[in-house]
Amino acid sequence: xxxxxxxxxxxxxxxxxxxxxxxxxxxxxxxxxxxxxxxxxxxxxxxxxxxxxxxxxxxxxxxxxxxxxxxxxxxxxxxxxxxxxxxxxxxxxxxxxxxxxxxxxxxxxxxxxxxxxxxxxxxxxxxxxxxxxxxxxxxxxxx
Amino acid sequence: xxxxxxxxxxxxxxxxxxxxxxxxxxxxxxxxxxxxxxxxxxxxxxxxxxxxxxxxxxxxxxxxxxxxxxxxxxxxxxxxxxxxxxxxxxxxxxxxxx
Numbered sequence: 112x113x114x115x116x117x118x119x120x121x122x123x124x125x126x127x128x129x130x131x132x133x134x135x136x137x138x139x140x141x142x143x144x145x146x147x148x149x150x151x152x153x154x155x156x157x158x159x160x161x162x163x164x165x166x167x168x169x170x171x172x173x174x175x176x177x178x179x180x181x182x183x184x185x186x187x188x189x190x191x192x193x194x195x196x197x198x199x200x201x202x203x204x205x206x207x208x209x210x211x212x213x214x215x216x217x218x219x220x221x222x223x224x225x226x227x228x229x230x231x232x233x234x235x236x237x238x239x240x241x242x243x244x245x246x247x248x249x250x251x252x253x254x
Numbered sequence: 255x256x257x258x259x260x261x262x263x264x265x266x267x268x269x270x271x272x273x274x275x276x277x278x279x280x281x282x283x284x285x286x287x288x289x290x291x292x293x294x295x296x297x298x299x300x301x302x303x304x305x306x307x308x309x310x311x312x313x314x315x316x317x318x319x320x321x322x323x324x325x326x327x328x329x330x331x332x333x334x335x336x337x338x339x340x341x342x343x344x345x346x347x348x349x350x351x352x
Contacts, residue, residue: 129303129344159308170345180345211344213302218333222298 125160125219126187126194130201130210131180134167141181144206148185148197157189174208186215228251285334302340308347311338316351 128148132141141164149159165182174180187193194212201210298305311319311334318338321331341347 148270168346171342171348172345174345182344209344211340213340219299225298 125216127213128185155193157193161186232235300333302337316348
């Protein structure tokens, strides 16, 4: 019980942060930028769950007269403090032309609940069917 | 009573009763909507990065498909719509196609 309460106080949340880097920046600078992002997150008490350098992709509409962008996705566990700092830095960074932060833990939890419910129902149905079958077989044997 | 299977959003009309066009619909014949995809399966977790899934709900113009055509539940439609909007803001989906 106590450990559960403490977890709530820390408010562990999961975020997805995606940003588009200017495609004209050299690859080594993009790598450096990604490293810097990871460092900022860890400094503010968050952990990087997943780092995905998606790479160059066609944009659906031009942003700052560019038709391509270098996509990078981060999945972060943390309290939200690191998001604050990260967004501030992304806003002033000239290389990053677009960014987005999405909180995903709540929706994922809901999805898990839905799935558990469905599995539960299926298990119940299977059990019911099984009892029906066992009830049938002795009657057939008797006949 | 004739049941309006194809238009559950409109009140039922008795058989033989005619619509003379003075009931607020004007003189145009009422539009008929066809439920194109009656039982779409939407995953429990709608990932806003899953462009291929979201594309199913975007006709050629790039607009979000209305619920009467997509035929999914209100909850699912809401989740799909927010996911599309998120993907749009990251230039993964277009706002308009012209």
